[in-house]
Amino acid sequence: MRTRQRDRDVEGPRSPWDEVVPGLWMGGHVWTDPAGELRAAVVNEEFDLVVSLFARAGHGPAPHVDHLVAEMPDGPLSAEQLRAVQHLAAATHEALRAHRTVLVRCHSGYNRSGLVVAQTLFLAGLAPAAAIELIRRRRSPWALHNATFVDYLTTGLDVAVLLTDLEPP
Template sequence: MKTRQRDRGVPDPDAPWNEITTGLWMGGHHWTDALGDGHAAVVGTEFGLVISLFSRPGHGPDPRVEHLLAEMPDRPLTAGQIHTVQQLARTAAQAVRAGRTVLVRCHSGYNRSGLVVAQALIELGWETTTAVETIRKKRSPMALNNRIFEEYLTTGLDVAQLLSSLDTPA
């Protein structure tokens, strides 16, 4: 399954990961420094829980770190994939409430991770628009540039999941 759409004209992130709110981080698998040099974003033991929506060998986390992997595409999601996003967001929110540090990551740390982090913030009581604005301020203005994902959040994932299930052949 292809999980990454190539070259949307979006610049690489300028950090491997960013803290969106206390204990909740968002990132990717690569980043570019101020000199324009590319780097792998390799996770060690910096976080208590890592949620990966894209994976690449050698990018961690350390085997002692709890790691949830649910690869999914950066395009319209199935009802089942939206359900997985909801579960991962609940798990992230519960971990943050318990005082754990959580990293949610995808390829660049913009869309898939943004969807899960925004939903986790909503689970923590944030308004949708505030969650999206905060992610764009703290991670990058390029975050959630997949408008479909932003529409899922605006509509609500329960409704988005229901609507996606209507497109599924019987």
């Protein structure tokens, strides 16, 4: 199993998930153990809410755990997908305000999950550069290495939605 077909020079995550701020975790479906072996990151009951931007059968969460799924590519997003990111970030922010633990995950836990986590941090009052730096420090220096996603965050998702809506189909 390969974690990063398109980004072979990108180091795999060293843990299944990492806490970015209290109660907000960021992760993926795979991670690399200390021996360099690729492992499945399977969530069970560790979190109150799991937000998945990539889904794979057998990776949880447990049936009674709240689970929001909005699969999307690790590449340019449509206006509808950007709105989904906004919705997921708002749901994550509300869960955190209710003192619930949240895992936001994608394949490796770098880009798509980073987009939602950063937007959640914006809703909590963090500036874009500070949110991106915090995510990279807490998850991995490789987090948010997708330049398009960083552009979405620094431009603002509201503006990115408007600009994307203007593009011809």
